[in-house]
Amino acid sequence: EELAEWLGWFIGEGTFNLKESVGFCNWDPAVVERMTDLTRTVFGLCMRRSSDHNYFIGSGILQRWLRRIGADGLAADKRVPDAVLQSPESHQVAFLRALFEAEGCISVRPHERAIELATASKTMARQVQIMLLNFGVVVARRTKVATTKRWGQRTYWRLAISGQNVISFRERLGFMAGSEKQRTLETLNETAIGWDLDGLPTEFVMPRYADIRQAMRDADLERDRIFWHRSATMTVRRAWSGQRGARGLVARSVIERGLKLFADVSTCPAYCEIQKELASGRIWETVVAVDD
Numbered sequence: 001e002e003l004a005e006w007l008g009w010f011i012g013e014g015t016f017n018l019k020e021s022v023g024f025c026n027w028d029p030a031v032v033e034r035m036t037d038l039t040r041t042v043f044g045l046c047m048r049r050s051s052d053h054n055y056f057i058g059s060g061i062l063q064r065w066l067r068r069i070g071a072d073g074l075a076a077d078k079r080v081p082d083a084v085l086q087s088p089e090s091h092q093v094a095f096l097r098a099l100f101e102a103e104g105c106i107s108v109r110p111h112e113r114a115i116e117l118a119t120a121s122k123t124m125a126r127q128v129q130i131m132l133l134n135f136g137v138v139v140a141r142r143t144k145v146a147t148t149k150r151w152g153q154r155t156y157w158r159l160a161i162s163g164q165n166v167i168s169f170r171e172r173l174g175f176m177a178g179s180e181k182q183r184t185l186e187t188l189n190e191t192a193i194g195w196d197l198d199g200l201p202t203e204f205v206m207p208r209y210a211d212i213r214q215a216m217r218d219a220d221l222e223r224d225r226i227f228w229h230r231s232a233t234m235t236v237r238r239a240w241s242g243q244r245g246a247r248g249l250v251a252r253s254v255i256e257r258g259l260k261l262f263a264d265v266s267t268c269p270a271y272c273e274i275q276k277e278l279a280s281g282r283i284w285e286t287v288v289a290v291d292d
Helices: 002-013 029-043 060-068 089-103 122-134 164-172 180-187 202-218 231-241 252-261 269-279
Strands: 022-025 054-057 104-109 112-119 140-148 152-162 199-201 249-251
Touching: 002 022, 002 029, 002 089, 022 060, 029 054, 089 104, 089 112, 089 122, 104 180, 112 122, 112 164, 122 140, 122 152, 152 164, 164 180, 199 202, 199 252, 199 269, 202 231, 202 249, 202 269, 231 249, 231 252, 249 252, 252 269
Parallel strands: none
Antiparallel strands: 022 054, 104 112, 112 152, 140 152, 199 249
């Protein structure tokens, strides 16, 4: 596990442009201390400072070994070593935890809680996404073009964890114990988590909402204006009718609220279809491309 963790730190923050040595870059004293301890424990080597936040490990043998297992290369060439992919679950947890602490971030906004990891390597983005799926954490993989001083226009792959998957990430993986990111993650509760991937497509909900409203009229259950103008009801009405946009998802919490509001017509086929689809646990996300 300690070796897997070391590799997670190195692939996240390591450098490979030094002769007969490898580098490590990080501003966090706790991370530097952990990497120093691991380097000594795992390899019997010392990690020394070369500048304010840059460190190096002087060992040609370590450098050649890292090349052999595929842990070398520039940022766009990085990948998860096969030794990690084929390792036991606990080793993969240690690797991912270090990688996300090194390269990931956690965003806490009023209506959104998300964990992200960005990488210039498409291969590593795909590998990490699959590793997370094995732990029950569903990830959206998207691209972003950024301008850098060294490379100019460059494509980055962003792995975004949102909704209840943030809770799954916390329960199965988490960040480094005691770190600021981990403390933030531990303060979140399920009711504070925003919904992103977990919901139903607006295109699916809209026509069924129209059928539910018609079923209410047919059964003489149409509500008065006061009912439809309550804030909670208006949120459901706008989301279910597509007033917030005909594309995207209606969040699970809004679907559940609507099912309670329209419970008087729960035998309506359209109501049953929405209820059944919500219970299926299916994840909806727009497919941009399918990898070979």
